[in-house]
Amino acid sequence: MGQLEGKTALVTGGALGIGLAVATRFAREGARVILADRNGEGAAAAAAGIGENARAVTMDISNEDAVAAAFAELEAAGWAPDVVVANAGVQLFGQDAPAADLDLDVWRRTIDINLTGTFLTVKHALRSMVPRGGGSIILTGSPTAVNGEGKDFTAYSASKAGMHGLGRTVAAAYADKGIRVNTVQPAYTETPLVAAISEDPESRAAIISRIPIGRAGTPDDVAGIMVYLASDDGAFATGATFQVDGGMTSL
Template sequence: MEFSGKSAFVTGGGGGMGLNIAQDLLRGGANVTLFDLKPAPAGLDEGPGKATYVQGDLTDEPRVGKAMAQTFDANGRLDYLVNAAGVLLLGQDKSLVEIDLDLWDRVLVIDLKSMVHTVRHAVPLMRKNGGGAMVHFSSVQCLRGDDQPQDGYQASKAAMVALSKSIAIQFAADYIRSNVIYPGPTMTPMQARWENNPEAQAAVAGRVPLGRIGTSQDMSNACLFLLSEKASFITGTELIVDGGVMAKP
């Protein structure tokens, strides 16, 4: 897909999916700002698009606003926002009846309120260039209960979907589209516990009808489609990218 002349802001750009998406947008010719807590990864200067890496915390709303404004100023436009940052605090994020409530607040600030921070700064800038497209990463986790609950994560990911629909309708007249991807199990740094653990990988893959764990490339393919003009009539909806897990009875 062709993204020449476009300008994108990708959160979680130092991680698995966000980095893959940013690299694919750069290959497609877009200029991309990658925003993440982590230091910049290698391989961002291959182009043809120009990468700008911002090391920062999405919970710091003024910092997000500044980076977004700098993205607009450098490129004269902002076309795409990808919200791929997130945390899954396994072992700490648990049932609502036992979770530490400060931990609950922390998860909701990172996984949900960060989306508010990015979107509220992106909308006025996208309006200036006559529209844009957003993709927010939720999770299949929020579509059903779990006997090993992560209720902070679950609630955040569900709320993202509701917000995305609201954004889609509020700003449809501005030609700003907003859609969600629900990833299934995907091999990224978030799931480092599966790395070097063939038994765990086989167990996870065995629960996926297509017989394998997802990759960040699977997610990037879906994301770039939703950002692209090929999805110009798609807004306010969700795409499950999980190898069939949620279709299984």
Template structure:
């Protein structure tokens, strides 16, 4: 079943990790895809090539999501290329692990600007395009299990992911009258560039995997299916929801 056949899907932070998996997964389900990336030109080119190899169209647009102008530019270039925006996946995010008591102001502020401010302005720009089109749409934001639990070295990161989760709840109310659905996925520990240094310790990695009822840490492709489901008409009456994709980690915390 081609769940996104003929749709145009936009994904931020898609040169690697979860964004890459979501972009290529959308193409496998029949979508043309525009990706945003910050610096990794080679990774972005590889994603575009993978999508085109599936017989779908793709473009890559470079830009820092912390700059509100990037949102307007990304949407405009996607519409120029494909004519519209049907699905928007807000994925771009950073997590420079750091202790709380001596958190540098610039680290805190940069994390906020990328993860939360970036999500706000990207979602707003995508929503305005969907409203202009007049036939609804779907927005999926990548939040985190960190929206629900704390992290000693993530005091700057966890509030941003709680904010993204909350943004989807409020946007669902604001945009429901326009037929735009807004949902979030909450990944557990996924093996991506964002945590490769933190999980370089084999013992720590094994301990974290042991806490997961399904017995392993997540991979980016584990998020592709849930994101595509929420973007598709299978979820046509789902909005304001948050879907944990964590192998059962959250329910095993007691």
């Protein structure tokens, strides 16, 4: 029997990368999964690839009406989630920059999706979960939130630091309502998000040299800890950050 039998999980940014790997693994562990993405076609194709226990919903996390409508649609269909992975995010390579050179528009677009979008996902997850007695919320954080790893990416790093703070605040506020909130912190993980690094041998070697385990992460490296946090095995874990970063921030 899978570890997530009987659970329904929504994963934002589920069309690609880490979100797709997590949703695929959740389904293998017996969960029904919802791939929520602003790329509705990509999410639908990914859901079809997973099978009948998966469905897709088109949702831009930075648009509150779209987030609220998606949760309402799922509730009406009997797919209200017990687990929400707030994973969707952007990193604006070529635009994000050290602070003195950073355009306000790039700052706003990044914060709007990564921080405000995560807040909106969490807000509507709570509204759905609290009346049903609880649930597990998992955020995808970043080493850039906790050290100087993202020094050339001011907006991205600040958005991720905000997410880590949001996770702790919401965990504290809702612990007595059966809601657990945890953050998973992957290191450099080869997905379409970081193509600007992985397609440039020098940048790739430089970032891997800062990971003590000596390799890039894969989306599957992140999936296992998320299964634990989504499952009843993680029942006593809340407000925590789980590093899956090859030792990047702990060694």
